[in-house]
Amino acid sequence: MIKLEKIHRNFQVGDQIVHALDDINIIINDGEYVSVMGPSGSGKSTLLNLLGLLDQPSSGKYYLNGGDVTELDEDRQASTRNKNIGFVFQVFHLIPRLTAAENIELPLVLAGVDEEIRKQRVNHALESMNLMERAQHKPPQLSGGQRQRVAIARATIMEPSVLLADEPTGNLDQKAGLNVIETLEQLNQHGITLIVVTHDEALGARSTRSIRMLDGRIESDNTDNKAG
């Protein structure tokens, strides 16, 4: 479960203070499918970075699975990211000199997991992402959709509770994008909390809960998106 309490995030730009997040209070339950929408500069990326522990709030509390993670030191936050949070980026962020399998393996490597176990889990992930025959290919040899599926496999290899996707279809054509979204939704159906940041109305409409942001505030939080 994710719980944000009175979260503020201020940036100093020149001599002006910008309130990227202004008193955000949200509770996201396990297994929810949330889309975060809003115009550029509305604070949705900042919110995502904060949820992913890549960024710290200026004030306020962030509870992840019951624990206050704002209090953790750098190393603990890193290991929380490693175990509990998966990231999917618009530009994939695969390491070009590593094969698909090695890219997927990275979080396990960083966590110091044994090679045998790693192999099993990577194979399993490749299989479920339909990437088995692409395992030894390097990112430049893969299509956009395949790359994003490698990225999703990497994001989920540690079996995190939360999957954060930042414009996951932004660099893909419609068909590949749809495939990626369906993959993410499948993971959500298996219990992962899926939070998608997007500009795309159609994509946003697929979620069960839609949060709309404007100027660092939550403009609307539509819990039953599909019905509404």
Added chain:
Amino acid sequence: MLTKDFIRLTGTSLLAHKLRSFLTMLGISIGITAVVLLTSIGEGLYKFVLSEFTQFGTTLVGINPGKVTTFGMSMGVFGSVRPLTISDAEALKQLSFAKSVVPLVQGNAEVEGNGRTRRTTVYGVGSAFPETFSMKVGAGRFLPDDDPTAPRAFVVLGYKVKQELFANTNPLGQRVRIGGDRYRVIGTMEAKGQVLGFDLDDTVYIPAARGLDLFNRDSLMEIDILYKEGTNVDRVVAGIKRILKSRHGRDDVTITTQEQMLKVLGSILNVLTFAVGAIGSISLLVGGIGIITIMTISVNERTTEIGLLRALGAKQTQVLSLFLGEAIVLSAIGGAVGLLLGVGLAQLLHAMLPALPVHTPWTFVMFAEGLAITIGLVAGVLPARRAARLDPVEALRAE
């Protein structure tokens, strides 16, 4: 992270830029090569000089007339010094630790024999000369233990003089003229070769008393004492001083022990080795700057990768050690290659110029490799720390 994975990740990023990694390693290699090569030559020289000096044994003490003051000048120049005489040498023989005592006077003179003339170095010495200086008599015998004040006119020829004057005929029993006096050849020396540029074969040996007459001197140039091994050198010096002081009335001689000489010589040569090593280190420094440059570029290029690693849960220390690891691998491999090159070149040089002594001690090799790794570590710290401290959000945004 497991060590194996650490090595693999480091390796793949270095292999991704083969040329760049190779050139950076080359920088370190050249530095280490220079250090190893130069110190090998320095150390070889050290060994060479030392062996030249110790070939007479280390239990040799030289006594020269006059006191060398702190200004390094012999008071002998002012003529206020009692001469060192043959009877001084005789008196020193009573020292219990003295294995042999050799009075010595040296000069140049014409030696005439078998119808030929040669200008050569004439040594006026005592009968114990061969054992004191580890010289070997080739044919006949050395000067006999005559009355030191009135020795018979015998001469022993050095190898080269014998060859020049008598070629292949037997010189024993022949007469030669040295500075107008007639001497009978009673022996020849074995070939000895050069020591520090002095040709020890281009010499003749006559009794010391006759040498003094020949060169018209009243003082010996030196008295050399070979003392029994295991004797405390301070005891030796004190014993010599006591006898000469009682004879001369004051302490007016300079006593040089081989030990002292070796110490001084050793420290001079060490400084020399260190100096050439330091010159080599300059190129190593340049190699280190090469590593800093490449690692800084690498961190810049891989900013998004660093951001990604952080997003995937890499700790700052992990990022730090990955980049530090790359710098160390570059320098360690570069260093190892440099070692091989340096040792190889040193040996090649020795093969081509056998006169040039070369010696590469293992401690130097270890030290050089350690130095290379240290340079990698130091050079890698700055870029690696920059990588570790990147803000992940900013890093991911960079493209």
